[in-house]
Amino acid sequence: MNTAQKAMAVAVVAILCIGAVYIVLDDDGTTTRLRTSWDLVTVDEIADMSSSEAFEELQTACDRFVEQASSGTLSPKAMGGLLDDLNDTVKETAYALGLFQWNYYRDPTGLSEEYVGWSAFDSRCMDIRNTALREVLEGPGGDTLRKVIGDETADALLADESMSEEEIALREAESEAMSRYYEATDPEDLATILLELVDVRNDLAALYGYDSYADYAYEVTYQRSFGPDETAVFTDLVRDSVGDLFMQIREVQGESWTRPSYTYEGQDELFADVEVFIDTMGPEMSELYDYLTGNGLVDFEDLDTKQSGAFTMQLSPVGDEMFLYIYGDPSLGINDMTTLVHEFGHASAYALAWSSSPDMEVSEIQSQGLEMLFSLWYDEAAGSSDASMMSTLIMLYAILEGSIYDEFQQRVYDGDVSTAEELDALFEETCAGYGYDPGRPWYTVSHTFSQPFYYVSYAVSAFNALEIFVDALEDPEAATDEYLDVVATPYGYDDMVADLGMCDAFDAEDFAQVMDAISAWVDGVTGDTTEAGQVPA
DSSP states (O other): OOHHHHHHHHHHHHHHOOOOOSSEEOTTSOEESSOSOOOOOOGGGSOOOOHHHHHHHHHHHHHHHHHHHTSSOOOHHHHHHHHHHHHHHHHHHHHHHHHHHHHHHHOOTTOHHHHHHHHHHHHHHHHHHHHHHHHHHTSTTHHHHHHHHOHHHHHHHHHSOOOOHHHHHHHHHHHHHHHHHTTOOOHHHHHHHHHHHHHHHHHHHHHTTOSOHHHHIIIIISOOSSOHHHHHHHHHHHHHHHHHHHHHHHHHHHHTOOOOOOOOSSHHHHHHHHHHHHGGGOHHHHHHHHHHHHTTOEEOOOOTTOOSOEEEEESOTTSOOEEEEEOSSOOSSHHHHHHHHHHHHHHHHHHHOSSOOOOHHHHHHHHHHHHHHHHHHHHHHHTSSHHHHHHHHHHHHHHHHHHHHHHHHHHHHTTOOOSHHHHHHHHHHHHHTTTOOOSSOGGGOTHHHHSTTOHHHHHHHHHHHHHHHHHHHHOHHHHHHHHHHHHHOOSOHHHHHHHHTOOOTTOHHHHHHHHHHHHHHHHHHHSTTSOTTOOOO
């Protein structure tokens, strides 16, 4: 991607979103960290359309915009109204896309062809819209549109180019391979699909001017403030210390630690039990949780057809609208609680932050940090340390696996392998370098296919989630404030660390500080000075 295309990624946000500050001043002079109002649509408000209908509706809206905006006689106010109408269509079709994805994850049967169609729409809709804006900018209405969107955005649009036929073909090939992935079960078939995806994505990266797909994904897809070279510094720190600490807790787990014994009988009971914790996080969080669970925007329905995994999806690039999808085979235990808490952490940032961070590492702190606070709350209520120990183990697991999978994926995309056997051997070799056996094959992690190079976000963010946990051991209220600051931050990871005074996962001293504190806590829970099941002061 050239400089103009990179600027375009920012320009789209500038056009679609109204900027806001991190802390705003109320009429009475107090400050508001989180938003107190939002406008979320419910599922029954979203039009159910096909991908071909979405293409047609968007193209019609773009043609209408070009025809009306190119006259050269419009006032800036009238031009702004036309742009708002166009953006409303973008939002409407984005809602329909999100609704399809929700339905697809609930039951993909018979939807593979439509999946390819919607994937094509997802990759092309903003290009179609921006092509229309460029046409107006280059004509008689250009000066007026420039006044509405600003010189920086206008210049970025004009410097960009529409998607080429080659790019469209590669995106379609990627979507087709992914549709086969969602239906594949045989390891050989999965290996074949991954290697196809590697070829397609490497070609895309080269088309955008990048030396590797990892460089492209880090900078463009995930908008990270660090690159693969910086990740190597982090993974070296992980390799040196986290494996031993992980095994230390695993040994405790085998000898004296038991999992929390929570059970529930239905979705409503689960929602009510988690609500007791959410209410401790403040009125904004509580109100949002009630709205989501009360309006069918949390899908925890037990369906045999549902795809595995859990995620929170924004239905539109220009609004707060979202739903929470959670797998269809609930454990009816503590894992379901922590999964719901995790996804609500994402939802809180989408709806409550004045301007959400674009950074995946920050986003995952918002989810995993809430998990760690939940574990302490649960243990205080239960009079044990079981949930905290479990969640700490999960965070260390996330750090290890996030590092391993990023390294594995980088080596795969570098062209080191060409067969299923070589993929297996490379994964085994990568795991061995961390002294860790995940106990499952590489192809069980869907991100390797759908979102390569995402997994390191879990690793970096889990480090700071553990930092929040360590701080909560000393001062729970201060740690809750720290967490809410992370929810509210509009910054990327580096700026967040600096602004909030948090530890830096890429700094050796900071890394050791958090890991040493976790190790000391584990020793305290399991040693002679602390009774089993008691939370240290």
